[in-house]
Amino acid sequence: MKELFPAKQVMGFVASLVLTLIALLVVFTDMSYTAGMTILLVTAFIQATLQLVVFMHAGETEDGWAIYSNILFGIVIVVLSVLGTLLILLWDM
Amino acid sequence: MKIDHSQPLEYSTHQNQLNILGFWIFLGAEIMLFGTLFMGYFTLEGRTGAGPTPAQIFEITPVLIETFVLLTSSFTIGLGIHAMRLGRKNAMLSFFAITLLLGLVFLGVEIYEFMHYYHVGATYQTSAFTAALLTTLGTHGAHVTLGLFWGLFIILQVKKRGLTPQTANKSFIFSLYWHFLDVVWIFIFSFIYLKGMM
Amino acid sequence: MEFFERFAIPHPSPAIYASMVAIALVTIGIIAGLTYFKKWGYLWREWLTTVDHKKIGIMYLISALLMLFRGGVDAIMMRAQLSVPDAELLDAQHYNEIFTTHGVVMIIFMAMPFIFAFMNLLVPLQIGARDVAFPRLNALSFWLFFAGAMLFNISFVIGGSPDAGWTSYFPLAGNDFSQHVGTNYYMIAIQISGIGSLMTGINMCTTILKMRAPGMTLMKMPMFTWSAFIANLIIVFAFPVLTVALLMGTTDRLFATNFFTSDNGGMDMLWANFFWIWGHPEVYILILPAFGLYSEIIPTFSRRNLYGYKPMVWSMVLISFLSFLVWTHHFFTMGQGALTNSIFSITTMAIAVPTGVKIFNWLFTMYKGKIRFTVPMLYSVAFIPLFTVGGVTGVMLAMSAADYQYHNTMFLVAHFHNTIIPGVVFAMLAGLTYYWPKFFGFMLNEKIGKWAFWSLTIGFVLAFFPMYITGLDGQARRMYTYSEATGFGPLNMVSFIGAAIMAIGFVLILWNVFYSFKNSSREIGSDPWDARSLEWATHTPIPEYNFARLPHVNSSEAFWDAKMNGHQLFRGEYEEIHMPSSSGVPFIMGMIFFVAGFSFVFSLWIPAVIALLGIFFCMALRSFEKDDGYHISVEEIKETERKLGGAK
Numbered sequence: 001m002k003e004l005f006p007a008k009q010v011m012g013f014v015a016s017l018v019l020t021l022i023a024l025l026v027v028f029t030d031m032s033y034t035a036g037m038t039i040l041l042v043t044a045f046i047q048a049t050l051q052l053v054v055f056m057h058a059g060e061t062e063d064g065w066a067i068y069s070n071i072l073f074g075i076v077i078v079v080l081s082v083l084g085t086l087l088i089l090l091w092d093m
Numbered sequence: 094m095k096i097d098h099s100q101p102l103e104y105s106t107h108q109n110q111l112n113i114l115g116f117w118i119f120l121g122a123e124i125m126l127f128g129t130l131f132m133g134y135f136t137l138e139g140r141t142g143a144g145p146t147p148a149q150i151f152e153i154t155p156v157l158i159e160t161f162v163l164l165t166s167s168f169t170i171g172l173g174i175h176a177m178r179l180g181r182k183n184a185m186l187s188f189f190a191i192t193l194l195l196g197l198v199f200l201g202v203e204i205y206e207f208m209h210y211y212h213v214g215a216t217y218q219t220s221a222f223t224a225a226l227l228t229t230l231g232t233h234g235a236h237v238t239l240g241l242f243w244g245l246f247i248i249l250q251v252k253k254r255g256l257t258p259q260t261a262n263k264s265f266i267f268s269l270y271w272h273f274l275d276v277v278w279i280f281i282f283s284f285i286y287l288k289g290m291m
Numbered sequence: 292m293e294f295f296e297r298f299a300i301p302h303p304s305p306a307i308y309a310s311m312v313a314i315a316l317v318t319i320g321i322i323a324g325l326t327y328f329k330k331w332g333y334l335w336r337e338w339l340t341t342v343d344h345k346k347i348g349i350m351y352l353i354s355a356l357l358m359l360f361r362g363g364v365d366a367i368m369m370r371a372q373l374s375v376p377d378a379e380l381l382d383a384q385h386y387n388e389i390f391t392t393h394g395v396v397m398i399i400f401m402a403m404p405f406i407f408a409f410m411n412l413l414v415p416l417q418i419g420a421r422d423v424a425f426p427r428l429n430a431l432s433f434w435l436f437f438a439g440a441m442l443f444n445i446s447f448v449i450g451g452s453p454d455a456g457w458t459s460y461f462p463l464a465g466n467d468f469s470q471h472v473g474t475n476y477y478m479i480a481i482q483i484s485g486i487g488s489l490m491t492g493i494n495m496c497t498t499i500l501k502m503r504a505p506g507m508t509l510m511k512m513p514m515f516t517w518s519a520f521i522a523n524l525i526i527v528f529a530f531p532v533l534t535v536a537l538l539m540g541t542t543d544r545l546f547a548t549n550f551f552t553s554d555n556g557g558m559d560m561l562w563a564n565f566f567w568i569w570g571h572p573e574v575y576i577l578i579l580p581a582f583g584l585y586s587e588i589i590p591t592f593s594r595r596n597l598y599g600y601k602p603m604v605w606s607m608v609l610i611s612f613l614s615f616l617v618w619t620h621h622f623f624t625m626g627q628g629a630l631t632n633s634i635f636s637i638t639t640m641a642i643a644v645p646t647g648v649k650i651f652n653w654l655f656t657m658y659k660g661k662i663r664f665t666v667p668m669l670y671s672v673a674f675i676p677l678f679t680v681g682g683v684t685g686v687m688l689a690m691s692a693a694d695y696q697y698h699n700t701m702f703l704v705a706h707f708h709n710t711i712i713p714g715v716v717f718a719m720l721a722g723l724t725y726y727w728p729k730f731f732g733f734m735l736n737e738k739i740g741k742w743a744f745w746s747l748t749i750g751f752v753l754a755f756f757p758m759y760i761t762g763l764d765g766q767a768r769r770m771y772t773y774s775e776a777t778g779f780g781p782l783n784m785v786s787f788i789g790a791a792i793m794a795i796g797f798v799l800i801l802w803n804v805f806y807s808f809k810n811s812s813r814e815i816g817s818d819p820w821d822a823r824s825l826e827w828a829t830h831t832p833i834p835e836y837n838f839a840r841l842p843h844v845n846s847s848e849a850f851w852d853a854k855m856n857g858h859q860l861f862r863g864e865y866e867e868i869h870m871p872s873s874s875g876v877p878f879i880m881g882m883i884f885f886v887a888g889f890s891f892v893f894s895l896w897i898p899a900v901i902a903l904l905g906i907f908f909c910m911a912l913r914s915f916e917k918d919d920g921y922h923i924s925v926e927e928i929k930e931t932e933r934k935l936g937g938a939k
């Protein structure tokens with residue numbers, strides 16, 4: 001019976017709902033831009049990690065290291081490219 | 094074909110493992126694809142020309158519906174894969190069907206949202222901001238649309254052929270795709286809508 | 292009538308009409324020839340529907356060579372036009388079209404298929420596999436590349452070629468300044484072949500990660516496979532950027548959006564930014580497999596193992612990461628502040644360090660080696676000093692303050708040709724000569740090969756070194772002419788002579804193929820160079836299943852160990868072999884993509900929609916298909932092995 005109940009999935013789902021609600025605070029309360037962006041960054045990245053680990057079982061096989069390194073490489077490159085782009089075209093233009 | 098019975102069905106052949114790893118690498122490319130769309134959006138969001146600004150056109154209600162619908166669909170497909178691993182074909186098929194229905198609702202709301210933008214004068218051609226917005230949303234929406242067809246094909250195949258190493262493998266990969274679209278949506282939700290309405 | 296006018300060339304010349312006739316005649320000739328010799332069935336069964344990595348590799352190779360000649364003709368025309376001041380061979384518009392197509396053809400349709408050719412030919416053999424991870428996808432990649440290349444190449448006879456440079460900067464590439472359909476061809480043809488490249492990237496990464504022979508850990512892979520792995524990793528993360536940029540460029544041109552326009556908020560600089568986020572990694576995608584080939588050739592002809600395997604690997608891993616962090620060096624003069632420029636100057640100089648490490652590794656490999664100066668080795672030896680010059684001038688360009696002087700002058704043109712020709716092109720020609728016997732069963736003539744090598748090297752130096760000087764003196768790139776008073780005349784004449792000598796070199800290579808085909812011995816065994824890595828452990832010709840039994844590997848030079856130290860590569864009994872079956876769908880999809888692309892170029896919406904539906908139909912078909920491949924029985928394997936001269 002224990003096997004039948006998808007505890008992991010339910011917890012993941014609840015967590016993602018909670019995180020979404022927290023993110024909504026930035027619209028429904030008054031806060032500074034910096035505080036708002038910080039909340040959004042934190043909630044978004046936690047949620048993404050949750051999906052990867054809980055729902056997508058990224059690390060469950062022997063290829064887990066390849067999958068994680070691949071995704072991590074992608075994220076690092078994207079973040080640096082976004083920052084670089086903003087630096088070039090907005091902040092330092 | 095060698096079948097390894099110690100593994101879940103979707104990993105049980107070498108080709109299956111290749112397919113899953115290959116798909117993960119593809120998702121790496123998708124991260125970069127959406128990342129680039131975000132680069133474009135962040136650069137252009139303030140460049141509205143004579144058109145409306147983000148705060149003027151975003152509405153929270155449809156966005157909330159879309160978000161909760163998509164989050165739930167990501168949960169239901171997770172349940173579908175759980176059922177599949179327990180060998181419960183019918184439960185799995187029902188969860189897959191619910192997922193696709195939720196996807197359809199999402200798409201419906203998104204189409205409503207696009208019509209709303211059109212009516213308030215934020216068309217594809219209005220400004221750099223609207224072009225970047227609609228391209229980013231549209232690319233995600235196109236992925237969802239493709240997913241609906243793909244998911245339907247997979248349901249039909251599981252129905253007809255049962256849970257074989259091949260169909261289980263396809264279903265698992267489809268679930269990865271669907272979860273990934275949810276991840277992308279989280280970023281759209283946070284950094285396009287919420288940031289824009291902040 | 293109005294409908295047909297759009298297909299006309301906006302700026303015709305006798306040369307273009309002559310090419311139209313030539314293309315028509317060649318097409319008719321090919322069709323007639325195939326029909327007369329009854330080769331249609333053979334073509335379809337053995338090539339168009341094949342999923343065999345070796346045959347796909349050969350098709351890439353042929354395409355790359357064809358495109359090399361197409362791009363080479365462009366190059367000769369440009370150098371001829373610039374050979375004397377105020378020349379009138381080409382007018383400004385033609386010159387623009389020619390430098391644009393030259394750049395695109397050489398990078399996207401020559402260098403890319405060339406490296407894909409070697410990846411396809413070598414990677415499965417070097418890791419002891421029977422094919423790539425997704426053979427069907429591999430065929431689709433090829434046909435998408437092919438469709439893109441054909442689409443791009445018909446531009447100069449239907450509708451007009453793009454003329455905004457291979458970088459296609461906006462606003463020049465926008466509708467306001469590039470009114471005819473040329474730039475649509477650019478956007479869409481590159482998009483189609485780019486999707487193919489992305490799929491190859493995914494395919495090769497999966498293959499290398501999961502299909503290595505027993506015993507081959509990552510750190511025991513041959514160096515070419517490592518370089519292919521890193522290059523494909525870069526492809527996976529770089530090409531999506533190009534996809535998005537091209538998509539935006541396409542909608543700007545076809546649907547009047549405002550991404551890169553000059554009004555309604557559009558930002559032309561965003562294009563340059565996207566282009567180089569893809570563009571700089573792209574140059575490393577090209578050079579890394581070239582490094583890989585040199586790393587195979589130099590040890591073989593020095594009779595020593597590769598010096599510093601680990602630093603070689605780590606330098607490439609580092610390059611894969613750093614290559615994404617330097618893109619701004621292509622537009623230091625665009626207007627961003629000194630802080631940004633300084634950051635990217637430093638990252639750019641940093642990337643020269645791992646590149647330098649590799650140079651020393653090759654030198655130490657040769658040090659105290661018994662060097663045999665065969666043609667592949669000559670290219671490799673010439674590569675080292677010439678490429679170093681290219682790297683050093685790259686570091687000069689990397690200093691952002693100084694780059695205000697060099698940027699968009701002939702100095703820049705000299706720099707990147709100095710890296711790409713001795714780096715990439717020499718590697719491809721060296722690889723071609725080195726691997727020719729494995730795939731075609733006879734050796735290329737060494738004497739003609741040496742003549743070709745010397746023509747190319749001397750021609751290269753004459754053609755490009757003068758540009759460093761005229762560039763520093765202020766000769767701008769992409770100018771169709773200059774006046775006598777500038778004093779650029781004599782050095783440009785030297786460049787033209789160099790280019791002509793290079794052309795002779797390329798013709799000699801073709802001649803070598805014909806000559807050797809006729810005269811070379813077919814009794815060459817399976818290891819004519821006394822080589823070291825696993826691809827040479829196969830029979831020549833290579834049976835479709837590559838290895839009758841999968842090899843057991845103990846080092847990165849398993850074949851050498853087998854020859855010299857009694858390592859046993861092949862053990863155990865034969866087993867039935869599972870192979871993927873051929874399919875015509877990739878070819879058909881490629882053709883549909885061609886139709887879709889052509890329709891988009893000319894805004895023909897009805898055929899465009901039909902073609903897109905066709906593509907989805909093919910994908911749906913694939914989803915429902917049950918494709919289990921086929922099996923080769925043990926008897927058949929024994930029979931084949933016996934015919935090939937001894938069991939392996």
Ligand code: HEM
Pocket residue numbers: 458574575577578620621622639640642643646681682683684685686688689690694697698699703706707710711714715
């Ligand atoms: C030592 C490493 C290298 C450094 C430091 C370097 C640096 C640079 C810099 C700073 C520029 C831009 C200059 C300007 O526009 O004013 C440039 C342009 C270029 N480089 Fe390199 N480079 C290096 C290696 C390579 C390699 C290995 C390749 C190709 C295989 C390459 C191909 C190119 C191309 C194609 C361009 C310019 C294309 C254009 O504007 O049309 N470079 N390089």
Ligand SMILES: [Cu+2]
Pocket residue numbers: 570571574617618620621
């Ligand atoms: Cu660069």
